[in-house]
Amino acid sequence: MLFKMKLWYTEHMSKIIMDKKKKEKQKSGVPFIKRRSSSHKKEETVQGILLKNKKGFGFVTPEPSEESPESEKEKQDIFIAGKNLNGAMNGDLVSVVLSAKEKDNRSREGVIDKIISHGVKEIVGTFEKNKRFGFVVPDDKHFTNEDVFVKKSDWKNAETGDKVVVQITKYPEEGNNAEGKITEIISRFGETGGDIKALIRQYNLFQTFPSRVNAEAKAVSKVKQQGEEGFEAIREEERKGRTDLRQKKIITIDGADAKDLDDAISIEKLSNGNYLLGVHIADVSHYVAEDGPMDKEALKRGTSVYLVDQVIPMLPKALSNGICSLNEGVDRLTLSISMEIDSTGEVVRHDIFKSIIHSAHRMVYDDVSDMLEKNAVDLISKYDDIYKDILSMKELADILHKRRDLRGSLDFDFDEAYITLDDAGIPVTVETAERRIANQIIEEFMLIANETIAEHFYWMEVPFVYRVHEKPAPDRMDEFKNFVRGFGIAIKGNTENIHPKILSDILKEVKGQSYENVVNTVMLRSMKKAFYDVSCDGHFGLGVKYYCHFTSPIRRYPDLIIHRIIKEIIDGGVSEKRNKQLRKKADMASDLSSKAERHAQELEREVEKLKKTEYMSYHIGECFEGVISGITTYGFYVELPNTIEGLVRIESLKDDYYDYEQAKYRFIGQRTNKIFTLGDKVKIQVLRANVEDREIDFAMAEEK
Structure with a gap:
C-alpha cells in the first residue's frame, strides 16, 4: 500500500506541473x-x-x-x-x-x-494517509481506480481506515486523479456499525434531522405517554368531528422490535353472520402540517428505511415512536375504515371517518401465532379478553385470502433473511424470517383496507395517489414461458395479455418443489416494478383495478398525503382551486416517492449483501447444501437455505469441460454428460468471501 501511495504521489505531482496553459483556461466549476x-x-x-x-x-x-x-x-x-x-x-x-x-x-x-x-460532488470512502499527503478510496465500486487525492491541510483530523466524505474540489483530467477535501468523518476505523453508516451516507441518506424539523416535532408532540409525568389528555378541540372508539377492543399486532405502530385492528361478528372489520391508522397528518419543515423533509425522504439493526425514519422519533405510534394504553388520533364483509370476502358496506382509539393490547406476531397454531394455553389465558376476537380475525383472514386466490392474486412466498448482529456489529446468525399466521392476518386486513379506500376515492374523482403495477411485457413473459417449460410447466394462452391467475396457478404448482424459489424469483424478475401514480391503472400482481397505500403514514409519504386528502373530503370537500393544488402535490409525491422507494430498496439490498458476505467470511472451508438458483456464462449461483447466495465458477469444475446451454438454463459435461441446471440440489464448499465487493465464491464439495 505504501509503495502504491508513493508511486501515485510521484506521478500525480509530476502531472500537476504540466500544461499550465490548460489550467489557466479552465475556470473554476467548469x-x-x-x-x-x-x-x-x-x-x-x-x-x-x-x-x-x-x-x-x-x-x-x-x-x-x-x-x-x-x-x-x-x-x-x-x-x-x-x-x-x-x-x-x-x-x-x-x-x-x-x-x-x-x-x-x-x-x-x-x-x-x-x-x-459532473454528476458527483462528494464521495464516501476509506481514508489512507502518508506524512505529506493522503487519498480517499471510494467505497462505491462504480468509482473504481478513482482515488481522490487529499492535501494534508484538508484531512480534517482523519486517520487511516476512517470512513469519510470527501468533497471534490478538482475533477480528473488527462490522467490526473480528482482532488478533494474531507468534509465529514462518518466513523472511525473499527467503530461498531461504521460499515453500515458509511453505506447510508453513500446513498445520501441521514438518520438525523435538520434542527428546524426537530423543533417542529418537539412542538407538536406535547401529549406524553399515560403514566408519565406531565401527561396531557387529547385536547377537547382535537376530539371535534371524531368518532370515539376508546371503549372498543382494539389491538395492534406487530413485530417484537417494532416501535412505530401505525395500524390497529378491531373485529365484530354481526347477527347476520358478516364480519365488521375496523382498520385504524395513525392520524399522522394531524401533526405534520402541510408544507411545514417536517412535511418537506418527509416528502424528500419518501419512506423509512430498515437496515438490519438500524432505521432511517421518515419522521422524527418524537412522532414515529411517540405521539403518532398507537401504543398500548394511551389515547391516539386515528383515521379509520369500518368494513362489513360477508362470507365470500365481499365488502358489502364501508365507512371512512376520523376517530380516537385506545389500544387494549400491544400484541406481537409470535404470540398471536402461537395462540392460533399451537393453542398456547398460557397466552390464551393471558389474553382471554380478546381471544375470541383473534379467532374471528383468523376466520376472516382465511376468507379474504381465498377471495384473492380465486381472482388470481400472486402470493410470492419468498424466504426473507433475518440477520443477527452482536455488540460489535458482527453477523452471528443468518436465518430465514418466519411468515406465520398472525403476519398473514395483518397482511390480508391491510390489503382489503387499501383496496376499499382506493375504489372509494377513485369514484369521487378527487386527486389521489394510487399504487400501480402494470402487466408484464410480452417479451419477458415469452422468456418466462420458455424457462418454466424446462420444468415441464406449460403456459397456455397469449402472453401479450396474460392473466395473473395463470401465474398464480404456476406458483401453486411449484409449491414445495426444490425449484420453487427459483421459479418464484424468475417470475418476479419478469414483472414490472410497482410505482405510485395519480392515475388508477390497476395492480396486476394483486389482480385488482383499485389499489393504494393507506395503512402506513408513519413510514410512507404516499399514505400521509392521501390521509390529508381524505380528511379534507370528510370535512366538507375541496374547492376547484384546492383540487388543482392537491393534484399537483399528489403528482409530485408519486414521482418522488417512487424514486425514494427504489433508492431505499437498493440500500437495503446492499446492507444485506454486506452482512451476508461478512458472515460467510467466518465460514471459509465449510460445506453446505443448497439449490442452483441462477445460470450464467461464467458459472452458476447456489442459494443456501438461509438465503445466502454464492457463485460456483465454471473453471472450478475440474472433472469435465462444461458447455453452457442458455436456452435450457444449464451446463452439461462434454465427456460425462453431467448436468447442472436450475433447481438442482448441490453440496458446496465456501471458497472466498470478499466483503469489500460483496462477492461470495463457492466450489462443489468433494464427494466422499
Whole structure:
C-alpha cells in the first residue's frame, strides 16, 4: 500500500506541473472538456449519463429526445471501453461519439467526446494517509481506480481506515486523479456499525434531522405517554368531528422490535353472520402540517428505511415512536375504515371517518401465532379478553385470502433473511424470517383496507395517489414461458395479455418443489416494478383495478398525503382551486416517492449483501447444501437455505469441460454428460468471501 501511495504521489505531482496553459483556461466549476480531432465532427453523437463498472468499462444511458420518439436502437445503452472513458467519472453527463461498427449487430459502442457536467460532488470512502499527503478510496465500486487525492491541510483530523466524505474540489483530467477535501468523518476505523453508516451516507441518506424539523416535532408532540409525568389528555378541540372508539377492543399486532405502530385492528361478528372489520391508522397528518419543515423533509425522504439493526425514519422519533405510534394504553388520533364483509370476502358496506382509539393490547406476531397454531394455553389465558376476537380475525383472514386466490392474486412466498448482529456489529446468525399466521392476518386486513379506500376515492374523482403495477411485457413473459417449460410447466394462452391467475396457478404448482424459489424469483424478475401514480391503472400482481397505500403514514409519504386528502373530503370537500393544488402535490409525491422507494430498496439490498458476505467470511472451508438458483456464462449461483447466495465458477469444475446451454438454463459435461441446471440440489464448499465487493465464491464439495 505504501509503495502504491508513493508511486501515485510521484506521478500525480509530476502531472500537476504540466500544461499550465490548460489550467489557466479552465475556470473554476467548469468541467474539463476533452477535445477531439476534427475528423469526428461529422460523426453521430449522443448525450447521456455514464454508469461505470468496477472492471473499468462503462455504459452511457442516452437522454430521451424531445424532438422525436426514439427507436429501440436509440434507447439502448452505449458501451464505453475503459480506454475510451477519457477521464469521465460515474454519474457524469457526457457526450459520446458513436462507433461506426456495432457489436453483435445489436449493441452500440462509443468514445466519450466531452464531459458536459459532473454528476458527483462528494464521495464516501476509506481514508489512507502518508506524512505529506493522503487519498480517499471510494467505497462505491462504480468509482473504481478513482482515488481522490487529499492535501494534508484538508484531512480534517482523519486517520487511516476512517470512513469519510470527501468533497471534490478538482475533477480528473488527462490522467490526473480528482482532488478533494474531507468534509465529514462518518466513523472511525473499527467503530461498531461504521460499515453500515458509511453505506447510508453513500446513498445520501441521514438518520438525523435538520434542527428546524426537530423543533417542529418537539412542538407538536406535547401529549406524553399515560403514566408519565406531565401527561396531557387529547385536547377537547382535537376530539371535534371524531368518532370515539376508546371503549372498543382494539389491538395492534406487530413485530417484537417494532416501535412505530401505525395500524390497529378491531373485529365484530354481526347477527347476520358478516364480519365488521375496523382498520385504524395513525392520524399522522394531524401533526405534520402541510408544507411545514417536517412535511418537506418527509416528502424528500419518501419512506423509512430498515437496515438490519438500524432505521432511517421518515419522521422524527418524537412522532414515529411517540405521539403518532398507537401504543398500548394511551389515547391516539386515528383515521379509520369500518368494513362489513360477508362470507365470500365481499365488502358489502364501508365507512371512512376520523376517530380516537385506545389500544387494549400491544400484541406481537409470535404470540398471536402461537395462540392460533399451537393453542398456547398460557397466552390464551393471558389474553382471554380478546381471544375470541383473534379467532374471528383468523376466520376472516382465511376468507379474504381465498377471495384473492380465486381472482388470481400472486402470493410470492419468498424466504426473507433475518440477520443477527452482536455488540460489535458482527453477523452471528443468518436465518430465514418466519411468515406465520398472525403476519398473514395483518397482511390480508391491510390489503382489503387499501383496496376499499382506493375504489372509494377513485369514484369521487378527487386527486389521489394510487399504487400501480402494470402487466408484464410480452417479451419477458415469452422468456418466462420458455424457462418454466424446462420444468415441464406449460403456459397456455397469449402472453401479450396474460392473466395473473395463470401465474398464480404456476406458483401453486411449484409449491414445495426444490425449484420453487427459483421459479418464484424468475417470475418476479419478469414483472414490472410497482410505482405510485395519480392515475388508477390497476395492480396486476394483486389482480385488482383499485389499489393504494393507506395503512402506513408513519413510514410512507404516499399514505400521509392521501390521509390529508381524505380528511379534507370528510370535512366538507375541496374547492376547484384546492383540487388543482392537491393534484399537483399528489403528482409530485408519486414521482418522488417512487424514486425514494427504489433508492431505499437498493440500500437495503446492499446492507444485506454486506452482512451476508461478512458472515460467510467466518465460514471459509465449510460445506453446505443448497439449490442452483441462477445460470450464467461464467458459472452458476447456489442459494443456501438461509438465503445466502454464492457463485460456483465454471473453471472450478475440474472433472469435465462444461458447455453452457442458455436456452435450457444449464451446463452439461462434454465427456460425462453431467448436468447442472436450475433447481438442482448441490453440496458446496465456501471458497472466498470478499466483503469489500460483496462477492461470495463457492466450489462443489468433494464427494466422499
